Amino acid sequence: QQQVKQSPQSLIVQKGGISIINCAYENTAFDYFPWYQQFPGKGPALLIAIRPDVSEKKEGRFTISFNKSAKQFSLHIMDSQPGDSATYFCAAFMNTGFQKLVFGTGTRLLVSP
C-alpha cells in the first residue's frame, strides 16, 4: 500500500515533442507529490511538486497533472530537449511523525535530436 507505480520504464521522444510519465499510488495518507530528475552519477534533483488539493501545476515546460479520485498523477515535459535526457522519478511524501519519500521505479527518458 506504500508503493508508487511508475510507467513507462523507458521513453524515447523526438526533440520538440511531449514526454509523458505516469504514476499511481494507493495510500491516501500521501500528501505531497514531487518529481525528481536524476542524471547519471548525480543525486536526484527536485523538478516540480504538487499537493493533492490542486489538479495541475505548471513550471516552465514542466506540468504535473493530478487526479485525486483516481490516485494518479503525471509529468508532462513540453518541447522536450536533448538536455532533458535523464531518469525521472515520481515520489509520494508521507509525514507520520517522520518525513518519508516513497519513490517510483523511474523512467529513463531519451530525447533524440
Add this chain to the structure above:
Amino acid sequence: ETGVTQSPTHLIKTRGQQVTLRCSSQSGHNTVSWYQQALGQGPQFIFQYYREEENGRGNFPPRFSGLQFPNYSSELNVNALELDDSALYLCASSLAGASTDTQYFGPGTRLTVL
C-alpha cells in the same frame, strides 16, 4: 546545487567489512534522511534523523545505523557488509515543520562491495 554534500564519492569494500558514509546538510536544515538506490531502481528510505535521534526507519536491518551531530551533519554506518549493499547511498536534508516538505538530495556515495 542543493548545498548537501556527501563523502566519499566512491568507496570499495569487501564483504564483512564496515563502512561509514558522511553527509553535511543544507544550511538551515535540521533533518537528514538516508536512502539506498540500487542500480536501475528508485531510492529506498533507510532512516531519518531529527534532533540527533532516529525518528523513522524503513525496512532495513539493524546493521544499518546512523548518527546526527549538533551541526545537523550525519553519518550512515553499515556493518557486516553484504554484496547486496552495493548501491548509491543518498543523503537528503529538509526542515522539519516547514511549510513545504521538500527533501534536497546530495550527490550520493557509490559503494561497491566485493
